[in-house]
Amino acid sequence: MVTDNYLRISPDVRIGKEVKIYAFVNLYGCEIGDGSKIGTFVEIQKGVRIGRRVKISSHTFICEGVHIEDEVFIGHGVMFINDKYPRSTNVEGELQTDNDWICIPTLVKRRASVGSNATILCGVTIGEGAIVGAGSVVTHDVPDWTIVAGNPAKTLRKINEGEPK
Secondary structure, eight states: OBOOSOEEEOTTOEEOTTOEEOSSEEEOSOEEOTTOEEOTTOEEOTTOEEOTTOEEOTTOEEOTTEEEOTTOEEOTTOEEOOOSSOOSBOTTSSBOOGGGOOOOOEEEOTTOEEOTTOEEOTTOEEOTTOEEOTTOEEOSOBOTTEEEETTTTEEEEEOOTTOOO
């Protein structure tokens, strides 16, 4: 269900059933699974795969190379990064093209939650049921059913599957 006319959704986007997309969203070359919800001011780039029943809150940026599995929560203003060595220009001083950098994939596993304003560096896996605290910077893999927080994010404790959040 599209709730507003202020959207930019390219024809190559695959949208599942009963997906809610709010205003001022930019989607191109991505897949969004059934029953997901995409908040206002979200950009999702080419090659991104979003699972079923995922909630992505406002002002979030999900770049190429990110795969988010089913039932994941992404808080407000979460930023994903896909380049370990970002540069504006190549060694010749020309603006970079797709040939000048390597997209490093990131995986967010089923039922994980990422708090508002977290930054997720490329090449990490956030484990099943894991929780990333608000404002954290994730630089390494997060084990399944673990709470991490801080800059850089560090393990606070393990949680039990089904434990109230």
